[in-house]
Amino acid sequence: MLQLKTLLCVFVLSFPIARAAEINVADHGVVPGIDATYSLNRLIESLKDQSDVTLVFPKGQYDFYPENALEMYRAVANHDNGLKRMGFPLFDCKNITIDGGDSVFMFHGRMVPVTIEGTRGATLKNFSIDWIRSFHAELTIVESNEADKSFVVETDPKLYPFSINDGKVLFDRYGQQDPIGSNMVFDPKTRSPIYRTKDYAVNSNRAKVTALGKNRFRIENAVKNAPPVGSVLVTYGVHPTSRLCPAIHITNSSDVKIENVTVYDAGGMGLIVERTDNISLDGMVVTSTEDRIVSTRADATHFIGCKGTIRLENCRFEHMLDDGINVHGAYVKVAEYLGNNEFVCEISHFQQWGLIFGQPGDKIALMSRTTVLPFYETTIKAIKTLNEHRFVMSVSDLPESLPEGPLSVENLTWYPDLVMKNNTIRENRARSVLVTTKGKVMIENNYFSSQMHGILIEGDNNKWYESGAVQDVTIRNNVFDNIGFAVTERYPLLASPLLTAEQHMGEGQYHRNIHFTGNTINSFNGLLVNARSVKGLDISGNKMQFSTDYPVVDEGPSIVLEYCDDVTIQGNKASGFAKPLTVKATDTTDPVMDANGGFESE
Amino acid sequence: MLQLKTLLCVFVLSFPIARAAEINVADHGVVPGIDATYSLNRLIESLKDQSDVTLVFPKGQYDFYPENALEMYRAVANHDNGLKRMGFPLFDCKNITIDGGDSVFMFHGRMVPVTIEGTRGATLKNFSIDWIRSFHAELTIVESNEADKSFVVETDPKLYPFSINDGKVLFDRYGQQDPIGSNMVFDPKTRSPIYRTKDYAVNSNRAKVTALGKNRFRIENAVKNAPPVGSVLVTYGVHPTSRLCPAIHITNSSDVKIENVTVYDAGGMGLIVERTDNISLDGMVVTSTEDRIVSTRADATHFIGCKGTIRLENCRFEHMLDDGINVHGAYVKVAEYLGNNEFVCEISHFQQWGLIFGQPGDKIALMSRTTVLPFYETTIKAIKTLNEHRFVMSVSDLPESLPEGPLSVENLTWYPDLVMKNNTIRENRARSVLVTTKGKVMIENNYFSSQMHGILIEGDNNKWYESGAVQDVTIRNNVFDNIGFAVTERYPLLASPLLTAEQHMGEGQYHRNIHFTGNTINSFNGLLVNARSVKGLDISGNKMQFSTDYPVVDEGPSIVLEYCDDVTIQGNKASGFAKPLTVKATDTTDPVMDANGGFESE
Structure with a gap:
């Protein structure tokens, strides 16, 4: 694994780094087939005082091991803080570009592949990030006994090594022994969480596990409903060791571009961005590999306390164990x-x-x-x-x-605008989009098909403490496909602060100016928008079509309004549903309603 | 607890700090009866560029809470690394003195009371360090059933709060839930580990615990021998959360003095010193309080990679859960x-x-x-x-x-001399002294009464990796009182590298020039010195007296020599033993033996 010696020849002969814009990493010992970490760390360090540098990787698979990696104590928002070993420690750079040349960057341990901090101008492009061993386990249900709620799973111990002792299973992930912990049943055909996942939730503490040969074990005393044969139980551990390794961490930086980068796995999010001014993603993909159903352990992308513009175009995020994107303060x-x-x-x-x-x-x-x-x-x-x-x-x-x-x-200074165009977010646990920013939000021409809400505009001061009552949000011409197959009451758009029993509405609404127009919704549940404490809400020109992809359910009114003001609902069309969709308004100034086909007021 | 507001008046009026040598901390909001942490941290920070400053504490109890404490990621040798909150963060000071005026510094959470780093000249004097809640638990045995090896313990849930679930007891220590973990039975009369402690070791994983009212619980399935009624089971948790908080941590410093400082408790060692040039302790005490039998969770003092002179005089270390002092590289x-x-x-x-x-x-x-x-x-x-x-x-x-x-x-540069005079180390788990340094060692006129070896000169490259084959050690005119009541084969002096099966002696001895002379040994086991791989060993003029304080045992030869050279054994006297004490030499150049009373060669 460690073959530094062979590298040193390169170092000893070492070319002093010219002021050239492009550096071929192979000239500095960063080559396929060895542990490239130390050479790469060293090369990056040598560039400390240079700006406008591009590191060019000849196409290949580059392997990164933690043993000789640079390490630092790092606080990473929405992750577990701690010492992090880093593949690309890009600190205090000026206009640095990593051009992977369509290479695979393969990680072999608890590492954070890319860290960008204090950097003005950075471009990541043309590479993929993967790990030799995943941060979750995938267990196929091969027997399911509804009578005693037990079931038998089968897995590949090479991909997901495990041991069973005292009735408990522990998964071996880079020296860490993880219990079942968080878990979710997926449908391998759709690579999505199974319909009504919650029905099959495994109680990790109660579960009694018995080995059945090398690659099978029985789980008892753990579920209300035994998951169906053929479905896949995905288990992903517990805090504080279950979100150690995001794929890309960016903080205190500006003008960052991510282009044609694919993340296949992460012990955390695909991308977490903090306090960064302007960032654009074009063609970023988060997806799973041939031999895995699930991609990242948490959100595909997440932005906290940013400003300028967050721009996402032509991205595809799928098979994550959490949301597609979350933007908040x-x-x-x-x-x-x-x-x-x-x-x-x-x-x-x-x-x-x-x-x-x-x-x-x-x-x-x-x-x-x-x-x-x-x-x-x-x-x-x-x-x-x-x-x-x-x-x-x-x-x-x-x-x-x-x-x-x-x-x-x-x-208030650090709220960004958000532009999302032509992206696909689908087949993931949780939501497609969460957004709470005071900046201008434009979400247009995207495809969303998530298990919970399509777009959640929340804000709460009691649970996640994600701030940012919105001021100006446009969601138009998107497709929402079978949103909410977690069941129940998941909407293409939910806009509402999350209040505790002790918290209450003050005077005036929390959110402002939300336009939900021209969207196409393929729906098995007839739900469209749920809004609470919103002033200025336009739900117009949306087309709802009945979908038979999931069992039909009646989950109440299609549009629910509570404590809203200045609401327009017009030109929406619903077709194929067994009965007219309904609108229910409480404590709300009478909405303007006009020309909605297939809708009626409650 | 937090009363910063009242302090701020002081700050606002704030006396600009004069260049005076003495600062009364009360003038800066550091007063008894409130959380003094933030004010003290702030005062210390304001002194950053000053040298030759004394912080004077009017006598009282000062309370320190973690909530507003300065925090830093800290690697602490022989402890669990991590974020540490600090009471006295003394970084990069020049000639700073903390004069506690005989005050009590009381800590209320997971904090490191004193941190000294990068400091040239520091004096700590006239204070004691304690915690409102200990890092161990003391459980008195009130029933002991030898038939089924079960026993019942009683404890004060105010001092040692605990909860019992699913047959396991967890102790609540500052938000941390500690299992039994490491443990040892103490004798409350002697405040020492009980004779043959090992016989009563509790297997924390196997133990089945049942609550019996508020302050009692039964422990089953955990011991080979039920501990006697009246003895006290001390439990102290597991790595990596059982050595978080040393009382005093000193690193990268020089010329440090500790005078008249008492440590009553610590979630780690009383004092851990790394890479420090010259340090002297005069009148440092590590001991337990009225209501606790045990003092620190680990060693009283520990020195790694120091140079100059480590000087200990007039110190008393007792009731620790580990060694009195350890000096090594x-x-x-x-x-x-x-x-x-x-x-x-x-x-x-x-x-x-x-x-x-x-x-x-x-x-x-x-x-x-x-x-x-x-x-x-x-x-x-x-x-x-x-x-x-x-x-x-x-x-x-x-x-x-x-x-x-x-x-x-x-x-080789960072090996210190060690001078120990007129100290007492007793009634602790493990050894009185461990020393492996190439510097000159003088251990004179001390009193040692520890449960394992009196003085251990080891060095190993396979377990603790504590380096430092000795070159010049004098141990003279000390009293060794009932050394080795852990039983078996614990010596007043053991000098031997610790080798694995794969490691073997090379050519030439590992240790050199050890003088063990003029010591008085009160002994129930007749053991004096065990030496292996030592060249130059003088065992002379020692007086061994038979002691009836513990049951008499026959543990083999009094002096054991293996692969030693240049050994002198003369003028030693043994009295009161049932038969002559013996000397056993293997693979050793014939020792000079002369005028030893009560000894004979095997």
Whole structure:
């Protein structure tokens, strides 16, 4: 595995790196057939003071092992923080391009393939990322006993090595012993979660496992319904060791492009981006390989606290164990007001620990944690990090008195625009798109077919603490195909803040200006839009067609409105459904409704 | 708990810190009765560019909570690495003194009380360190059933909160749920491990635990012998969460003094020192409190890769769950020779991960990993850290060819002298002293009464990888009282490298010049010295007295010699034993033996 010695010849003869724009990595010991990690790390380090460099990889499979990889303690949003070993540690670069030449970058351990931090201008193109061993396990159901709810699974111990002791199965992943943990049953024919996945959820703690030869074991005492023979149980471990390795991590950077990059696996997300100004993805693909049904352990892509424009075009995200894309900010708690315009703040969600909430000059909003509505805008003067959870923030100015009750803050400067065109997101657990940003959002000509909601515009200050009441969202001319086969009540569009029992609506709506127009919805459940606390909602010109791909279900009104204002519903057409689709409005100013075929008010 | 607001008044009015040598911390918001952490962290930070500063604490109890503490990822030798929250983060100081004024520094969570790094001149004096809740649990045996090997324990759930589920007990320590894990039975009368502790070891994995009311539970299926009623089972968790919090961590520093400092508890060692040049301890005490039998979770003090002089005088270390003091270097593996005088090296033991093995200019020895004997000395030219496990090291020169077989390196520059005078180490698990350094060692006028060996001069390249074949050790006029009550074969002095089956003696002895003279040994087992691979061993003028404090045992020869050379045994006197004590020599040049009363050769 380690063949550094052979490389050294290259180093010793080593060409001093010219100021040339293009560097052939082979000239620096980065070649197929060996552990390329140390040579690549060293080459990248040698470029520290250069800008406008392209690293060119002759086409091939490059292997990266963790043993000699550069390591750093890294906080990674929505992942498990810790020491990370890195394949491409791109720190503080200026206009760097990685041109993979259609190569495969194959990883052999707990590593983060690409890290981009503090970089102005970066292009990743023409390569794929994969791991020699996946971060999940796929177990085919070969016997299913509905009487005692037991079932037998078969798997390839080479792909998913496991051991069974004391009635528990542990999967061996790069020296880590993972229990079943999170899990989901997939349909190998569609490579999607099976219809009504929840019915087959395995209780990992209760499960009693018995070995049956080398590649089979029986699972008892774990499910309410035994999964059907032929379906595939996908198991993917537990926090804090189940989201260690995103494929690409980008933070504190600007002007990043990802073009023609494919991610086949990841012990986390395909792409996680934090505090980055302008990023575009063109032809990024997240998908599974021939011998695996599932691709990434978590979301295909995820963006937190970015600005500028996030642009996705011609991408395809499929077979993930979580959402296609999520764009949001963070609600951070005020732990204590110290006086003198100074707050102790606490990061609210454990998977945001270590997040850079803001920097001096950023505009922020202060809000009640109860109503989640802002009451004052001010500017950060100084930030001092205490630890991963807390920081002290001083601001330029405050109102004369602060309201009673718990407060939160959100960063107004770091909200991006989002443009999504001609992308496909499908056959994944969870949603196609989550978006909560105050920037302009355009989602056009995409194909979505996800297990839960198609597009979720949420925002919550109590669970994930994902901030960003929207201001201007257009969702037009997309296809929503069989959305919501998780069942039940999953909509092509759900727009609503997620409030706790203690939280309540304040005065005025949370979300603004959402246009859902001209979309085509192939639907087995007749659901279209659910909106709560939205001012300015246009649902027009959408075409709903009855689909027989999943069993027909009646899940209530097609359009549900609660505490909305300024709603227009017109020119929508529903066809093929057994009865007219309905609209239900509560605590909502009368919507303008006109020329909707196949719809009626409740 | 957090009352930062009241403090801020102090800050706002804040006295600009004068260039005065003495700073009363009360002037900076560090006062009893509140969480003093943030104010203290902030005060220390404000002193960054000053030297010769004394922080004076008016006498009182100061409380430190983790919530607002400064945090950093820290590798700590012989501990579990990770994010550490710090009470006194003393980084890059010059001549700083903490004068506690006999105060108590009380910690309320997973924190490292004192961290000293990159500091030239530091004095810690006149304070004690304690935690509101211990890192171990003490369980008194109230019923003991020898027939079925079950026993019932009682404990105070306020001191040692626990919960029992599914037959397992978990102890709640600062949000961490610790199983029984490591454990040992203590005698509450002597506050020492009970005689023959091993007989009562609890198998934490097998143990079946049943609650019996609020403060009692039964343990079954866990021991070979049920511990006696009245004894105390001490349980202290599992790696990697059982050694998170040493009381004092010092690294990369010089000229450090610790005077009149008491450590009552620690989730790790009382003091761990790495790569520090000159450190003296005068009147440092590690002991337990009124309501606890046990003090620190691990060694009282531990020194790795230091130089200059380590001086301990008038110290008392007792009731620890591990050794009194350990002084050593590290054997680091050569993972690969890259040619060009460059090696990839790998830190050998997981509790040394992150260790700074050396820096340019340090002299190192290269050795066979099989014989543990050095074959070449050279100098470090450059070191590049890859990750916590590995670094690349280039050296000034090498022999023409390297021998076959696995190699190791040790750092010759960073071996300290050790002076220990007038100290007491007693009533602890394990040894009083471990020492493997090439420096001069003087151990004089101390009192040792430990459960395993009194003084262990070991060195091993296969388990702990603690390096340092000794060159000049004098152990004189000490009292060794009932050493080895762990039973069996624990000696006042054991000097021998620890070799595996694959390792073997090379040519020439490993240790050199050990003088064990004028000591008084009160002994129930008649054991004096066991030496292997030592050249130059003087065992003279020692007085052995039979002790009835523990049951008399016959554990073989009093002096055991194997592959030793230049041995003198003279003027030793043994009295009170039932028969003459014996000397057994194997593969050893005939020792000079003269005028030993109560001894005979085998």
